[in-house]
Amino acid sequence: MKHAYVTLLCGGDAYEPGAEALGRSLRASGTRVPLVLLATPDVSAAALDRLAASAGWEARIVEPLANPSPDGDLVFERFRNTFTKLRVFGLEDVEKAVFLDADTLVVRNIDELFARPAFAAAPDFFTPERFNSGVMVLEPSRALFAAMESTLRQRPTYDGGDQGFLNTFYADWWSMDVGHRLESRYNLHHFVYQFMSGRAPLRPMMGDVKIVHYTLQKPWRQATVTGGSELWWSRYLERHPEVDGPLRRRLHAVQDWAFDHAVRALGGP
Ligand code: GLC
Ligand code: MN
Secondary structure (H helix, E strand, O other), X not given: OOEXXXXXXXXXXXXHHHHXXXXXXXXXXXXXXXXXEEEOOOOOHHHHHXXXXXXXXXXXXOOOOOOOOOOOOOOOHHHHHHHHHHHHHHXXXXXXXXXXXXXXXXXXXXXXXHHOOOXXXXXXXXXXXXXXXXXXXXXXXXXXXXXXXXXXXXXXXXXXXXXXXXXXXXXXXXXXXXXXXXXXHHOEEHHHHHHHHOOOOOHHHHHHOOEEEOXXXXXXXXXXXXXXXXXXXXXXXXXXXXXXXXXXXXXXXXXXXXXXXXXXXXHOO
């Protein structure tokens, strides 16, 4: 296929709700680009069926890629599994892919990303001269994946995950032509999204936001008190009326309000 949106589930079904909400958000954006789900063999058949039914995710089973970093070098324990993400670089039947972490949510159509040169990604939050690997435009090939695989053990990963490795593989990303650097609105951390939407002077910028990334908290795993709760749940609940209801909706609105309130208090009088 020419183009595909690709996401990944690895290490069981834990991120399935994320992929479901992401798929729904892509469909709501009006895209006709196929959705490809890379899944390790430990993802359940029931999860794959649900994802196919809810948004048309077409599953491809991939073997996990072991994390080459020594134990203890992980910024978060959950980064242990993420090297499997590199499999997207080896998808041989896709000419150009937009990879989206399962904890991202599309707010507006992003098909224009397929016109960006590969490799492209957006700056990370705390080190903007490095990219965040949750949203990437790439041209997969067997040779590219082989080049990555052969250097896995030699290249350091500063966070113990795929992102640290990829930033050493594409060490020149920061100095590439501007088209390779996606604007932050294509990978906006959920707490930044909430910060902006909670401050009236910044609110006009919200019209440009395309992708929100739940980097700090995963809404389906714990109470999201760091922003973007209502946004994510409104998409997820479309498919889950069994857990929907006015109380739940109110709870998520209050969570976002609490974040805004805390930020306001920190800002002082
Ligand atoms: C960060 C990125 C994520 C990546 C992980 C491990 O959390 O947002 O995309 O998989 O680091 O490197
Ligand atoms: Mn992520």
